[in-house]
Amino acid sequence: MGREVLARQPFSRHVGAELVALEPGRCELAVALTTELKQQDGFAHGGIVSYLADNALTFAGGTAMRVPVVTSEYKINYVRPAIGERLVARAHAAHVSRSQAVCQCEVYAIGAEGEKLCAIAQGTVARKDGAAAAAPQEGSA
Amino acid sequence: MGREVLARQPFSRHVGAELVALEPGRCELAVALTTELKQQDGFAHGGIVSYLADNALTFAGGTAMRVPVVTSEYKINYVRPAIGERLVARAHAAHVSRSQAVCQCEVYAIGAEGEKLCAIAQGTVARKDGAAAAAPQEGSA
Amino acid sequence: MGREVLARQPFSRHVGAELVALEPGRCELAVALTTELKQQDGFAHGGIVSYLADNALTFAGGTAMRVPVVTSEYKINYVRPAIGERLVARAHAAHVSRSQAVCQCEVYAIGAEGEKLCAIAQGTVARKDGAAAAAPQEGSA
Amino acid sequence: MGREVLARQPFSRHVGAELVALEPGRCELAVALTTELKQQDGFAHGGIVSYLADNALTFAGGTAMRVPVVTSEYKINYVRPAIGERLVARAHAAHVSRSQAVCQCEVYAIGAEGEKLCAIAQGTVARKDGAAAAAPQEGSA
Numbered sequence: 001m002g003r004e005v006l007a008r009q010p011f012s013r014h015v016g017a018e019l020v021a022l023e024p025g026r027c028e029l030a031v032a033l034t035t036e037l038k039q040q041d042g043f044a045h046g047g048i049v050s051y052l053a054d055n056a057l058t059f060a061g062g063t064a065m066r067v068p069v070v071t072s073e074y075k076i077n078y079v080r081p082a083i084g085e086r087l088v089a090r091a092h093a094a095h096v097s098r099s100q101a102v103c104q105c106e107v108y109a110i111g112a113e114g115e116k117l118c119a120i121a122q123g124t125v126a127r128k129d130g131a132a133a134a135a136p137q138e139g140s141a
Numbered sequence: 142m143g144r145e146v147l148a149r150q151p152f153s154r155h156v157g158a159e160l161v162a163l164e165p166g167r168c169e170l171a172v173a174l175t176t177e178l179k180q181q182d183g184f185a186h187g188g189i190v191s192y193l194a195d196n197a198l199t200f201a202g203g204t205a206m207r208v209p210v211v212t213s214e215y216k217i218n219y220v221r222p223a224i225g226e227r228l229v230a231r232a233h234a235a236h237v238s239r240s241q242a243v244c245q246c247e248v249y250a251i252g253a254e255g256e257k258l259c260a261i262a263q264g265t266v267a268r269k270d271g272a273a274a275a276a277p278q279e280g281s282a
Numbered sequence: 283m284g285r286e287v288l289a290r291q292p293f294s295r296h297v298g299a300e301l302v303a304l305e306p307g308r309c310e311l312a313v314a315l316t317t318e319l320k321q322q323d324g325f326a327h328g329g330i331v332s333y334l335a336d337n338a339l340t341f342a343g344g345t346a347m348r349v350p351v352v353t354s355e356y357k358i359n360y361v362r363p364a365i366g367e368r369l370v371a372r373a374h375a376a377h378v379s380r381s382q383a384v385c386q387c388e389v390y391a392i393g394a395e396g397e398k399l400c401a402i403a404q405g406t407v408a409r410k411d412g413a414a415a416a417a418p419q420e421g422s423a
Numbered sequence: 424m425g426r427e428v429l430a431r432q433p434f435s436r437h438v439g440a441e442l443v444a445l446e447p448g449r450c451e452l453a454v455a456l457t458t459e460l461k462q463q464d465g466f467a468h469g470g471i472v473s474y475l476a477d478n479a480l481t482f483a484g485g486t487a488m489r490v491p492v493v494t495s496e497y498k499i500n501y502v503r504p505a506i507g508e509r510l511v512a513r514a515h516a517a518h519v520s521r522s523q524a525v526c527q528c529e530v531y532a533i534g535a536e537g538e539k540l541c542a543i544a545q546g547t548v549a550r551k552d553g554a555a556a557a558a559p560q561e562g563s564a
Contacts, residue, residue, distance in 0.1 A: 011327035014296075014318040023564075036296040045293035046340075046353055047333030054328045071328055072241075073265060075357030075498040077218055077525045078549060079518040094543055095502040100213075102500045102543055104527070106517075120517055120525055122545045124214060124265070124500060154466035155437075157461040177437040185493055186434035187477045192470030199469075212469055216357040216498035218384045218406060220377040235388075235402055236361040243359045245386070247376075261376055261384055263404045265359060272407055354523075355547060357498055382495075406496060406547070 002059055004028070015048060017061070024066070025093035025101075033085055033109070044082035044109065044118075053097065053105045053121035056091035061101035061125025064093035069101075074123025082118040084111025093125075101125045117126035143168070143200055153196065158187060160200070165207070166234035166242075168200035174226055174250070185223035185250065185259075194246045194262035197232035202266025203240035205234035210242075217266025223259040225252025234266075242266045284309070284341055292336065301341070306348070307320055307375040307383075309341035315391070319422040326364035326391065326400075335387045335403035338373035343383035343407025344373035353384075366393025367376060375407075383407045391397025435478065437490055438471060442482070447489070448516035448524075450482035456508055456532070467505035467532065469553075476528045476544035479514035484524035484548025485505070487516035492524075497546025503543040507534025516548075524548045 002022040006029075008014045015037060021028040029052055031037060039045040053076050062069040092104035107119040143163040147153045149229075156178060162169040170193055172178060180186040194217050203210040234248035248260040284304040288294045288311075297319060303310040311334055313319060321327040335358050344351040373387035389401040425445040425470035429435045429452075438460060444451040452475055454460060462468040476499050485492040530542040 002373040005322060008322035009327060010320050011329055012321075015329070035295050036292045039294070040287060040290035045291060045333070046336045047293055047329070050336055051329030054332055058328075069411065071360065073214065073357065073359040075545065077355040077518075077545065078353065079520070079525050095500075095540055097502070104453050104543070104545075114327070117333070117518055120527070120545065122498065122500065122527075122543065140359045150468060151459045151461050152470055153462070154471070159425055177433045179433050179437070181428060181431035186432060186474070187481075188438070188470070188474030190433055192468070195469045195473055211474040212501065214498065214500040216404065216496065217493065218377075218404065218496040220379070220384050236359075236399055238361070243361050245402070245404075250437060258377055261386070261404060263357065263359065263386075263402065265561035355496065 015051060017055065017068045022059060022063060025060055025064035025096065027063065027091045028088060029059065030086055030088040033087055035119070042083070043132045044087055047090065049078065049087065049107050049119050050076055050083055052087055052089035053107055053119060056089035056105050057121060057123045058125055060091035060093050060103045062131060064096045064101045065127060066127070068128040069125045070128050072124045072126040074121050076119055076121040078119045080116055080118050081105070082109040082123070084109035084116070086110040099127055104107040153221050156192060158193070158196065160227065163200060163204060166201055166205035166237065168197045168204065168232045169229060170197040171202065171227055171229040174228055182222070183224070183229055187219060190219065190228065190260050191217055191247050193228055193230035194248055194260060197230035197246050198244045198262060198264045199266055201232035201244045205237045205242045206266070206268060209269040210222055210266045211269050213265045214269040217262040217264050219259055219260045221259050223248070223250040225250035225257070227251040240268055255270055292418070297325055299337065302370065304341060304345060307342055307346035307378065309338045309345065309373045310370060311338040311341065312368055312370040315369055323363070324365070326369055327413070329359065330361060331369065331389050331401050332358055334369055334371035334374060335389055335401060337389050337405060338371035339405045340384045340407055342373035342375050342385045342387070346378045346383045347407070347409060350410040351407045352410050354406045354408040356403050358401055358403040360401045362398055362400050364389070364391040366391035368392040381409055434490060438474060440478065440483060441477070445482060445486060448483055448487035448519065450514045451477045451508055452479040452482065453511040456510055464504070467510055469501060471503055472501065472510065472530050472542050473499055474511055474548070475512035476530055476542060479512035479528050480526045480544060480546045481548055483514035483516050483526045487519045487524045488548070490550045491516040491551040495547045495549040497544050499542055501542045503539055503541050505530070505532040507532035509533040522550055557560050557563065561562065
């Protein structure tokens with residue numbers, strides 16, 4: 001079902017995203033690191049790394065909550081230039097409530113030297129449909 | 142009314158927070174930079190800078206939405222050691238919907254040389270009560 | 283010069299990015315919202331919104347610092363589905379030091395009804411070359 | 424040595440912070456949840472949760488890098504009201520380079536019902552002293 005959602009996203013097709021694994025609260029999303037996904041130095045462009053993290057967060061949160069969701073916000077730290085033949089994002093839901101899931105994601109570049117961690121992200125996935133939604137009770141003062 | 146809320150927060154009293162200004166979607170919150178709010182180098186501790194930003198975000202979002210709210214998440218960049226006699230956080234609501242406000246905040250240190258920007262924050266303020274809450278329709282794919 | 287950098291980024295060409303305006307500490311970057319940049323609901327995919335924010339932050343920080351830079355981290359809040367004919371990201375440097383610039387960015391969708399704010403981002407742009415770099419003196423305890 | 428640093432931070436003494444565990448790249452920092460750390464609803468104030476996360480991130484990054492450091496930025500998601508007798512923040516370094524460490528932190532409330540996850544944070548810890556610092560080579564386009 002995740003593959004269908006991905007297949008219906010023109011942007012995901014445009015960048016060649018591939019759903020490697022999907023289970024409740026976990027998602028693995030990958031792209032082949034083709035030339036068109038790179039920036040001027042030959043590394044993956046930050047935009048494609050962000051895309052992978054954002055989308056993997058959404059899938060991890062959505063499968064955890066089992067309702068239609070959106071990523072409402074996230075932050076990402078790039079920790080190493082993404083060099084290799086393939087990028088893979090692995091996301092999981094760290095906390096799930098009725099209204100949202102807070103998810104974390106790591107993005108790896110896979111090349112001749114194996115996997116290298118390239119980026120780390122954390123964000124909020126929120127339920128989309130109002131009807132049955134509980135209000136967020138989370139938060140600080 | 143904001144002053145009452147602040148006065149009912151023991152932690153806000155513990156750090157000596159003072160509500161300087163409050164209007165719909167805007168808040169200015171300050172502390173005198175006493176010794177107990179500092180870290181080992183004589184600067185304000187990051188924790189008090191974060192407290193000010195967090196609380197100012199909540200007030201800005203709450204007055205914009207006019208319902209009970211919580212800060213559900215935020216990020217902060219420290220840009221300069223906070224040195225001076227006083228810290229002031231100025232927050233405003235950048236986007237307001239029925240379910241949440243995205244707010245921004247700048248924290249300044251005020252001393253002999255005037256005001257210096259010390260930190261910049263951005264976060265989500267969400268409505269607290271479920272009953273009348275619209276579900277979040279915001280977000281990406 | 284910004285246009286040359288952009289033209290040398292295959293991913294930026296792949297998504298059709300266009301540098302609308304660039305001056306020290308400010309950048310405006312846009313894309314035509316073609317089908318391939320959308321997700322399953324007909325809105326812009328979060329990935330393209332993130333790409334625009336990320337790249338505009340980099341340009342705003344780079345022109346402010348006048349050295350080669352990278353975006354080392356950022357956070358983004360999506361506040362409204364991005365619907366329209368065009369997306370434009372406007373970024374500015376909020377604080378600049380020798381080693382980094384903290385930048386903010388707003389992304390708007392432009393359609394028949396004018397401009398609508400879709401996302402708000404904040405991030406760190408860091409200098410790339412080690413040689414002349416000052417160490418970051420910013421930060422909290 | 425961590426306890427000495429903490430003892431030299433007046434703000435950490437003011438909130439009663441206690442270093443529970445510290446090893447290279449890992450830190451556990453706690454407070455007793457006394458009345459003065461709470462907000463108007465009897466929960467821990469977001470400001471003290473943020474303080475714990477911020478400081479635990481700094482210690483995790485500093486012990487990983489083995490140089491003087493500052494937390495230059497972080498984001499935090501509050502996922503549950505912090506109710507209980509004690510708050511504990513557990514941070515670890517997720518990626519370490521010469522110039523910075525990207526760290527993650529979870530904050531738990533400990534009460535009669537055991538430990539409950541209250542907040543999740545991610546941030547950058549940067550080296551403080553310029554002299555020997557490598558320039559950040561991390562980042563995206």
